[in-house]
Amino acid sequence: MQDHASIVVVGGGIIGVSIANALTKAGVEDVLVLEKDSLASGSTGRSAGVIETQYFTDFDVAIRAYSLRAFERVADETRAEFPQVGYVRLLMDPDDEERFRESIRIQRRHGVDDARFLDPSEVATVVPDLNVEDVHGAIYGPSDGYADPYTMTQIFAERARTNGATVHTGVAAESVAVDDGEVRAVETSEGRVECETVVNAAGPWAPRLAAQTGLELPAAPYRRQVIVAEPPEEDAPDYTIPTVMEYVPGGSKAGVYFRGEGANQVLLGLHQEVGTDEEPSDPDRYSTDYDESVVLEISDLLDHRAPAFSDLSVVNGWSGLYTITPDTQPIIDTHPSIDGYVLAAGFSGKGFQIGPAVGEIVSDLVLDGETDLVPDLSPVSLSRFE
Missing domain, CATH: 3.30.9.10 (D-Amino Acid Oxidase, subunit A, domain 2)
Structure with a gap:
């Protein structure tokens, strides 16, 4: 187990591996994905796998249209089926x-x-x-159509690995070490990993991990x-x-x-x-x-x-x-009081179909502090629940 990474992504579902893939495409090689079980073993692997764009707001359609095209490209470039x-x-x-x-x-x-x-x-x-x-x-x-969530997760994980990411399965993230309002490390079941940034994409476990820092996620x-x-x-x-x-x-x-x-x-x-x-x-x-x-x-x-x-x-x-979440929209935002802590949680049963777009958005937030994939992130901001 390595003892340092630039960015640690917690969660090996479609959201976590899509984030790692987007970060490595942007040139960040020192990315570590931690999954406590096996890839897609949580909510992702138990999804119905539906991919569609039939929603009603500009934000919801934008991220689904982006993801639909991403899944089409994966199907064209691999043996993955996307009926x-x-x-x-x-x-x-x-x-x-x-x-x-x-x-x-x-x-x-x-x-x-x-x-x-x-x-x-x-x-x-x-x-x-x-x-x-x-x-x-x-x-x-x-x-619109559907795809096998397990297969797609494996493909995005392998692409992240090819670009330099490390993916560890069977390793649980137990807590995030913070000092002076900044992320310092992730304590895992296999030891401490020093890092500058952590992304909480832990699915059903995300609220628990956030609570360890004193943040109550409304999910x-x-x-x-x-x-x-x-x-x-x-x-x-x-x-x-x-x-x-x-x-x-x-x-x-x-x-x-x-x-x-x-x-x-x-x-x-x-x-x-x-x-x-x-x-x-x-x-x-x-x-x-x-x-x-x-x-x-x-x-x-x-x-x-x-x-x-x-x-x-x-x-x-x-x-x-x-x-x-209370409004069934995800939370994609930075931690309100900890620098270097990014949240990607509360997908309310819709995470698989928007995984590729979320990966790009989170990568943008980590690297640039903003994104141009959608014009406005307020629909998924944590502050909307204040």
């Missing part, structure tokens, strides 16, 4: 139609030229098994579940199933989402805000299996939204953690 099966976000409230149409205009400004608005009959054409009786339309991104990990199911062979869909999302950001109701998985399976889950009586999970002690109650809840929603899928047989499933 661009499309993404359909359903319009359930007619009062939201203008917001949906504005999303398309924002996407155009960021180079996403194929997103379009669908009326209900067009939605039924894209997803023939969908019940659109109560659907008022949708935004549809044909270039907490909550358990979320995914199941994989398949229809009887004679009922297998004869079309490519895009990702379909019933939930709209900021909505109070849980919404089912699903996408095709492999040859004839369907991946399904629930997207929801934090429940009023829901308790955070301990990232070191939570069930990584799925619950039968969630299967029943998804089945009930499918009975209405996609009746043909309600008889699917569950073949696999798992749980992961969303580290959720």
Whole structure:
């Protein structure tokens, strides 16, 4: 174990390795990534892997459009698969139609030229098994898709290594040593590593690491579940199933989402805000299996939204953690009282699809104190919670 690095990145998920990759591309060779388990073993590896740009603000679209193009390049340059099966976000409230149409205009400004608005009959054409009786339309991104989070994490980590970074797995960052308001070192399970900068990209463990410096991050990990199911062979869909999302950001109701998985399976889950009586999970002690109650809840929603899928047989499933902030936006900022301490946390279940952009933004913050990837970082500033 080395005893010095210029920059230590804590966390070996897609966020951490993307940060290391961006830093090394910018010419910083002395970068060390610390992962307490194995790469992508936390929230990243338990993600549904969806990559899309169907959001509603300039910031959200900008980072997703950048990341989409980055994932496309990786797929072109490697053997990594990025099936661009499309993404359909359903319009359930007619009062939201203008917001949906504005999303398309924002996407155009960021180079996403194929997103379009669908009326209900067009939605039924894209997803023939969908019940659109109560659907008022949708935004549809044909270039959106999904990728394997584990594979992508390995690729970004290997690129960082090629450019000079060191990646240590099985090494836990236990605390950050601070003196006179400046980062001095990271204390690890394998010894002390002197450094000038630390990036806290520890996923569900990020609030704990921040708390060690006296900073209470407004983020907490909550358990979320995914199941994989398949229809009887004679009922297998004869079309490519895009990702379909019933939930709209900021909505109070849980919404089912699903996408095709492999040859004839369907991946399904629930997207929801934090429940009023829901308790955070301990990232070191939570069930990584799925619950039968969630299967029943998804089945009930499918009975209405996609009746043909309600008889699917569950073949696999798992749980992961969303580290959720009060507004479900991440925190990408510098520590308010410690020089050399950067925060990249609270991605609220969206970290995988924006990993490449976050890597570039954090690299810019570390090296220049600002970024031009997006015009304004206030949506992800820590000060917004003051």
